[in-house]
Amino acid sequence: MASPVLGVIANPVSARDIRRVVAHAGNLQISERVNILVRVLQAARAAGVERALLMPDRAGLHTLLDRQLKRGDTELPAIELLDLQPSSTVEDTFAATRLLQRAGVAAIVVLGGDGTHRAVVRELVAGRDARNAPLPIAGLSTGTNNAFPEMREPTITGLAAGLYATGRIAAAEALLPNKLIEVSVLDGARPPRRDIAIVDAVVTQDRTVGARALWKPQSLCAAYFAFAEPEAIGLSAIGGLLQPVGRREPGGLSVQLAPDARDALLHLNAPIAPGLVCPVAVASWQRMVAGEPLTVRAEAGSVALDGERELMFAPGERVTMTLREDAFHTLDVRRCMAAAARDGLLATRFPTP
Template sequence: MSHPPVVGLIANPVSARDIRRIVANAGNLQLPDRVNIVLRLLAALAATGVGRVRMMPDRAGLAAMLQRHLARERRQGHVLAEVELLDMVPGATVEDSCRAARLLRAQGATAIVVLGGDGTHRAVVRELVAGAGDWRQTVPVCGLSTGTNNAFPELRESTTAGLAVGLYASGRLGAEVALVPNKLLDVRIDGAAGTRHDIALVDAVIADARLIGARALWKPEGLHSVYLAFAEPQAIGLSSIGGLLQPVARTAPGGLAVQLAPTPQGRQCVVHAPIAPGMVCPVGIARVESMPAGQPFDVGLPAGVVALDGERELAFAPGERVQVRLRENAFATLDVGRCLHEAAARGLLWAAA
């Protein structure tokens, strides 16, 4: 007897509240906006036969507000997937997303919908790829952009995302149609105290600042190099530097390494890149080269910090060796567009007249 599909939901209630929202005049989704996104998702999931969603609890009031809105929707006769909160005590840190991802993987979630920015998606994927030997072994992610620089989660309507996830979770679309493999960047720091590892989904940026300080990077000053899993010219954020120099698609092999030149000496060119919403800054470029998968790139800076997907995460000191390596076929995501094209071709959302 088959079990009903379970879809996971990790919604960061406080994404898009870093300093870039202040300095770049960017907007900010309030809790009611996030709740409405989730309600549309739940309605679409229910329409495809997914009756249950397991959701990360939070301390900001998102889950509580959602439950009140769900009761109102049901009183009005609307059909939405049921929401069950994961058995965990939230701490209002990124560890909430990490723990929720571990719980959902252990509980056999068919797919996980993530609401957040690049940082939230990185935290979730980091847990899902741990111990996985191949992208087909990871729980697939469907990302909904609610962060600041959102280079990884694409802007899409939660209704169509819910339809795609539901068609896959209910078994009406197979993995060979619904899922695509994704690249990531492995960052390794070796020193006398041991080895540290982390990942980035879009970019690993090396800066010469010795203190982590404010987590979000929003100034080009002090940047040394940028390593990119993919580089899209329409992106907002530090990955746009590479995207406007030598675009690399998400599905293309290889990545991109860009060495920056803060002074005119050694510059090949200057690119004007949108490194944050409303902020287009000149960035001096010394060298651009392709990153083949599996090849380690040594960071030629004696000390500084590594920013992963736009946030300073790892400080390194003199004597420590930093390497960045591109990994292909690392984790799975839902291809929403392809799912809905296939649904149209097969008539999966048709009903008898």
């Protein structure tokens, strides 16, 4: 039987977009990212994981990790780098996800913000094979806006991922289904352009990319949420403070914003970035039903996926937003650790004298 393998994608440059400058977001140094990574891997090894496949990088993350290995740390799994030449762009995450799928890892631990997790999920959804078990992700928050990944001690996430990877917790108990927003741009003459958002897809009439991250609510004209929690930070806070929609709750939320504040139904003070609470002019909102596409009203502009502008559309092109349920899976760390306690998965019992 092959030894369990865990995949790891750690974005060395998450939390370095413009929102860190205009707001008061933190910025994890490489040394702290390595500490997080070591804690994940040590815990996964304690749970029985013998090998880990890591995405290489050019920012120094693996160099510092390698120093840890050279000190003879035997509490880590055998670590192998994926065979790819890093470019320090999102293409690294896309390529690493594809390689981890082909390598047959049991799960992928992701260190990053909403954008990094979206990139991983995009490739998992595109490469999904119905014949195989779903490949889940376990997310750790190291980005600017972190509506999707959980704020959790990396040791606990590593333990849960290790217990699942070694087969001691069944998928039916360990995994949770997640929603996403599918964005389609159609012009009639060419095949549609498609992408996804795992939290929110936000439309702005600004057709220039400029800074990829959105942080000025005055430029927004509509927002579509797979889920929206009132305690979230980022653009999804708009939906969360209007009409909360849970991650596991059916349906999503569509919000139309008013270009002229005088036409708004209400003004909402939303925390759209760390330390940045801005008034947002809301015109209307409605629930989204899974599988029913909604047409974007703007004639031209751009679509930001989980906070970053990714898709441009011109006059004559039609943009639709469709909620997809049960689209990908995440590791339920809480339930995994509850199962570990219930079944004694981390206990060693000694014979009674």
